[in-house]
Amino acid sequence: MTREELVAGWRWFAERECRGYSPLYEAISTAVAASTELHERLLACSNHVRQPNMLLAAMHDLVLRGEEPDLGAHYGGAAPTVADTGHLFVETALRRWEDLVPVLEARRTQTNEVGRIAVLAPALATVAPHEPVTLIDVGTSAGLTLTLPHCRIDFGDRGVLGPPGSPVCVECAVLGGNPPVRPTAIRRRIGLDRRPLGPNDPDDARWLLACTWPDTGRLERTRAALALAAAHPSDLRTGDAVTDLPALLTAIDGPIVVTTTWALAYLPEDARAAFVDVLAAGSADRRISWISCEAPGVVDGLPQIDPPDVAGTSASVVGATTFRNGTTVERTTLGHAHPHGRWLWWHR
Ligand SMILES: C[S@@+](CC[C@H](N)C(=O)[O-])C[C@H]1O[C@@H](n2cnc3c(N)ncnc32)[C@H](O)[C@@H]1O
Known part of the structure; x- marks a missing residue:
């Protein structure tokens, strides 16, 4: 996968999957699509990790562990603006990258409705x-x-x-x-x-x-x-x-x-x-x-x-x-x- 394909995938995800359904993930996906530093790290991972849902889930996992209370507050609706949440997500993902990689590589997105x-x-x-x-x-x-x-x-x-x-x-x-x-x-x-x-x-x-x-x-x-x-x-x-x-x-x-x-x-x-x-x-x-x-x-x-x-x-x-x-x-x-x-x- 090229960097252009990765970016296009995140943009598509923001506009087609999230818009009108999840303003939070639309803002985050838009911010990830703009972060060249995150692109490099994602491109170094296995193929399945490049699906947007994987990074979103691994970060949500950190929030559910209670390890990122600031981001957790944004997830709970306390963000000043959705753009702030996008920036905080990218900053947190880069800072916690070493903790994220084992989860990203070991897990697959799994839903149950x-x-x-x-x-x-x-x-x-x-x-x-x-x-x-x-x-x-x-x-x-x-x-x-x-x-x-x-x-x-x-x-x-x-x-x-x-x-x-x-x-x-x-x-x-x-x-x-x-x-x-x-x-x-x-x-x-x-x-x-x-x-x-x-x-x-x-x-x-x-x-x-x-x-x-x-x-x-x-x-x-x-x-x-x-x-x-x-x-x-x-x-x-x-x-x-x-x-x-x-x-x-x-x-x-x-x-x-x-x-x-x-x-x-x-x-x-x-x-x-x-x-x-x-x-x-x-x-x-x-x-x-x-x-x-x-x-x-x-x-x-x-x-x-x-x-x-x-x-x-x-x-x-x-x-x-x-x-x-x-x-x-x-x-x-x-x-x-x-x-x-x-x-x-x-x-x-
Ligand atoms: C989208 S989830 C749906 C889960 C659940 N049926 C529901 O409706 O919420 C699809 C599930 O199918 C499982 N799955 C995919 N391929 C499979 C296979 N070849 N054999 C058994 N399970 C499989 C996945 O692990 C995943 O848990």
Whole structure:
């Protein structure tokens, strides 16, 4: 990567990813794009470190450790101007560079959005209306969506799911259709990820928070979801979505629902096809349902339905694929959803 490409990447990030969503990160990214000294240091690191999210997360990690209270105050909204925050960020990054490098090299950006349970709940009620199922979340990150039975999900006048006193409450506006608002009986909750983050591991939990943008209102709910995941642990396994899934499926009796929420996109196209083959092969003697919540075009073969025109967001596709007798028997487009589960448009 050339210096010009690095600078263009940070500018693009400021203008296209942050503007209108995170004024804090827009100001910081603009300041990083102007710092030749930081460019040199970033260019000396591994490729993955050059993604803006990596430096932003590693610096947020320092703030969450309480080691940079001045910057922390700016993150908390106490900055005189956003330009001041940009300057302070660059100055702090240069001063703390030796501490940042090991984190930048060892970690990858990792997100986990608990709001997606509002999309999963009606999809589960659709594919598993009767018998209890084993839930396997592939690309689970810290397993936050596996806390679904312990969270409150509020669909407004369509109904509410989950324990009333839950510390995690997800609100989801139903903009179209009639999603089933019913609980699903879940026997076991298993998560698979090539780099799972342990909700009980302080460094992992803090890193997940560090990857969450500070001024977008998602930090507190993610913190609460991590605590909930620690209190009601799921069975989190380290493994690959394609090569390690067959053994996991074989070891489980009875009906299985596999979920992928904004995870399949991270697999190369041949691996996505191999993932579908694994699910089909695992269904030789029972039913496997796969609920996919992914960007348009990521899951092949779902019936094409035009996404609703909801201003400000590109809708993700909620799909259900059923496998039986070793083959795919049904593909359904259940709905469209906001990528973080803020709204749902059900096609039934
Ligand atoms: C964007 S995160 C989504 C996390 C979570 N599903 C959610 O909706 O919040 C994608 C996750 O997929 C995992 N992942 C990517 N490729 C994978 C693979 N081949 N096998 C298993 N996990 C993978 C990453 O480690 C990461 O935790």
